[in-house]
Amino acid sequence: MLPEALNARCFCVSVDREDLNSAMAAASGDVFPAAEFTVTHPHLFSELATFLSVSILDQMRSVVQALERVAAMPAYIEAVLSYAPEIARTDHGPSGVFMGYDFHLDASGPRLIEINTNAGGAFLNAILAKVQRRCCGAETARISPPQGFSAALTNMFGREWRSQRTSEPLRRIAITDDRPQEQYLYPEFVIAQEMLRDCGFEAVIVDGADFRHAGGRLLADGRAVDLVYNRLTDFALEEPAHEALRNAYAAGDVVLSPNPFNHAVHADKRNLVMLSDPERLGSLGVDAATIEILSAAIPRTVMVTRDNADELWAARKDLFFKPAKGYGSKGAFRGDKLTRSTWAQIVGDEGSIAQAFVPPSTRMMRIDGETVSRKVDVRLYTYRGEPLLVASRVYQGQTTNMRTPGGGFAPVLLVDPPGE
Numbered sequence: 001m002l003p004e005a006l007n008a009r010c011f012c013v014s015v016d017r018e019d020l021n022s023a024m025a026a027a028s029g030d031v032f033p034a035a036e037f038t039v040t041h042p043h044l045f046s047e048l049a050t051f052l053s054v055s056i057l058d059q060m061r062s063v064v065q066a067l068e069r070v071a072a073m074p075a076y077i078e079a080v081l082s083y084a085p086e087i088a089r090t091d092h093g094p095s096g097v098f099m100g101y102d103f104h105l106d107a108s109g110p111r112l113i114e115i116n117t118n119a120g121g122a123f124l125n126a127i128l129a130k131v132q133r134r135c136c137g138a139e140t141a142r143i144s145p146p147q148g149f150s151a152a153l154t155n156m157f158g159r160e161w162r163s164q165r166t167s168e169p170l171r172r173i174a175i176t177d178d179r180p181q182e183q184y185l186y187p188e189f190v191i192a193q194e195m196l197r198d199c200g201f202e203a204v205i206v207d208g209a210d211f212r213h214a215g216g217r218l219l220a221d222g223r224a225v226d227l228v229y230n231r232l233t234d235f236a237l238e239e240p241a242h243e244a245l246r247n248a249y250a251a252g253d254v255v256l257s258p259n260p261f262n263h264a265v266h267a268d269k270r271n272l273v274m275l276s277d278p279e280r281l282g283s284l285g286v287d288a289a290t291i292e293i294l295s296a297a298i299p300r301t302v303m304v305t306r307d308n309a310d311e312l313w314a315a316r317k318d319l320f321f322k323p324a325k326g327y328g329s330k331g332a333f334r335g336d337k338l339t340r341s342t343w344a345q346i347v348g349d350e351g352s353i354a355q356a357f358v359p360p361s362t363r364m365m366r367i368d369g370e371t372v373s374r375k376v377d378v379r380l381y382t383y384r385g386e387p388l389l390v391a392s393r394v395y396q397g398q399t400t401n402m403r404t405p406g407g408g409f410a411p412v413l414l415v416d417p418p419g420e
Helices: 001-010 017-029 033-041 054-070 075-083 122-131 148-164 186-198 242-252 260-267 271-275 276-282 289-295 309-312 339-351
Strands: 050-053 099-108 109-116 171-179 202-207 212-213 217-220 221-223 228-230 255-257 301-303 319-322 352-357 361-367 372-384 386-395 409-412 412-415
Touching: 001 352, 001 361, 017 033, 017 122, 017 186, 033 050, 050 054, 050 372, 050 386, 054 075, 054 099, 054 109, 054 372, 054 386, 075 260, 075 271, 099 361, 109 289, 122 186, 122 372, 122 386, 122 409, 148 228, 148 255, 148 372, 148 386, 171 186, 171 221, 186 202, 212 301, 217 242, 242 276, 242 309, 260 271, 271 276, 271 301, 271 352, 271 361, 276 289, 309 339, 386 412
Parallel strands: 050 412, 171 202, 171 228, 228 255
Antiparallel strands: 099 109, 099 372, 212 217, 217 221, 301 352, 319 352, 361 372, 372 386, 386 409
């Protein structure tokens, strides 16, 4: 059966909630007991899988690899760094752990709507992938590389370290965000800490404001940190609270992943303007085959300016607006939901993009005996262009969230349609 049909008709529960909560509790070192997790995060995971064809997943991988080729080109790097903050203009070596590529699926194939350098959910989805059941003949979307997620972690963080340090072993990793214990995904930080410890590293969770920079080292709790797994949304480390981390990074005294250079090259939303423009890509020397892949996958994107404001307002029903420095769907609007006052703010800021709207695909499910429709996007987690895992997010509303009954992160099952 085709994945579209399964997403519309399959109501099999492929995730046993008790098994998942027990796995989460075990992975967190019992910091989050199963009973407590059910109460505090009831909509973090969906119990239903979403179905994806093998060919669509292959196309998604091709898009990511095309983007990686472009991102490695000196002409492209020079172009995007021309509007990047000063701190982002030095490449210290790391590529950035857990890149996240978010896709909507339409009749023409996967459409890339966003690129994230600090994509959340990878550790959670690694656990979800272990407890999900096969359903309707579909296969589990296997984690790559085949030796498993723990081996991928060890390899990824080791390569990040060696890209900047060659003579010392990696010992201490700090997982950082602002007020991490207050974050909705704090359980993931704890699980990341436990998994990294299982990989042989010392791992700590540190508030981004609690670092100190002294003696050529970044310190947390008075002890040196070798590498920071960065979950901050202050992508250029501009906030005063991040001064120690900013100074240590600028001096090359800590390995930061992902870092301001990674964000500037890969995830600054202004880059989508260039990446969706075949003529501009051609002028940078991008080959025709790569341009064809990106043109098919990336919705046309332009900057919002006072000069094009009237034109964009008239076409707003077919557009999606996002702040160039935004994250987590904050400040993002469907054009047909915009009010005049909000539009005036967007135009006045002159820091937003307008992207051709690509409707998300849907997943039908039964909630309290009623059949309802939910929206779906698909996230491919990668490192240096190679997939780590694939997951989907099920939601209701303008943008993804973890507050929708029946929604949340959902396992992806692969279908090989007839003839493929």
